[in-house]
Amino acid sequence: MAGGFRFKRFAIEQERSAMKVGTDGVLLGAWANIKENHHKVLDIGTGTGLIALMAAQRTEEWGAKVVGVEIDSSAVEDARANVAASGWQERVEIVATPIQEYSAEDKFDHILSNPPYFVSSLLSPDAARTTARHTTSLSFDELATSASRLLSPEGALSLVLPFDAVADMTLAAARKGLFLVRRTDVSSKTGGKPLRSLLEYGFRPLPTTTDSLTIHLPDGDYTSEYRELTKAFYLKF
Numbered sequence: 001m002a003g004g005f006r007f008k009r010f011a012i013e014q015e016r017s018a019m020k021v022g023t024d025g026v027l028l029g030a031w032a033n034i035k036e037n038h039h040k041v042l043d044i045g046t047g048t049g050l051i052a053l054m055a056a057q058r059t060e061e062w063g064a065k066v067v068g069v070e071i072d073s074s075a076v077e078d079a080r081a082n083v084a085a086s087g088w089q090e091r092v093e094i095v096a097t098p099i100q101e102y103s104a105e106d107k108f109d110h111i112l113s114n115p116p117y118f119v120s121s122l123l124s125p126d127a128a129r130t131t132a133r134h135t136t137s138l139s140f141d142e143l144a145t146s147a148s149r150l151l152s153p154e155g156a157l158s159l160v161l162p163f164d165a166v167a168d169m170t171l172a173a174a175r176k177g178l179f180l181v182r183r184t185d186v187s188s189k190t191g192g193k194p195l196r197s198l199l200e201y202g203f204r205p206l207p208t209t210t211d212s213l214t215i216h217l218p219d220g221d222y223t224s225e226y227r228e229l230t231k232a233f234y235l236k237f
Contacts, residue, residue: 005020005021008234009086009232010057010088012048012050012082014078017047017048017074017075021050024160025050027186027213027229027230028158028198029055029233030230031184031229032156033182034058034064034110037109038109038110038155040064040106040110042066042068042108042110043066043068043111043113044069044111044147045138047072047075047079048075048082049078049094050082052083052094053082053086053092054233055112057088063091066092067104068092068095070094071098079094098137099143100142100146104150107151107152108151108155109155110156110157111147111156113143114160115138139172140165144169144173147173147178148177148178153203154203157201158198160196160197160198161197161199162195163185163193163194165197170199173201177203178202178203179205179206181207182199182208182209182210186212186213187215188214189215213225213226213229
């Protein structure tokens, strides 16, 4: 497909979407601790549907229901086309609405989001890209509020954020009774500073487990840990 991205089990059409397939989304979709008792999964800001489809692949054995919520109409078109072309169209639904206005009959067992996060950087002249990249459309407080409203009592909220945004998100989550229980700081290269953090929040104030992940070796090749994490998805692994 022109301008698309192919994974082992599905493909992503992304010509209409402001934000394309990137490492952040793949990291989150592979890292999130989706368990066999997680029968309802929500992807906030699904974009092309990447993380929703990764969740569908990972829950194929027990047939979890996956919902992707997105406000950008062009991204919704891509996401719905990608779902329709996958093998999981009966389990994945794309809803065109702001998460602040979304409601569901049942709570979700796992909520994932690769949210807009460039809080103070210059806004893009492209309105769709600005919506996808900046917290003008979804602040950390709004994300935490929506997650706490939609998450089941034993559920998990998994996010990928810039390393320097973790404190702000964790404070916003704590105001809504969500506590950081798992964290992986991600560096691009061996010896480099973390640029991203993978975060899991829950309603129970458990001790936070922390570790780190490096994507590239000094020679530019991928580390064995990154290959292991993403091998179910990337064709090259």
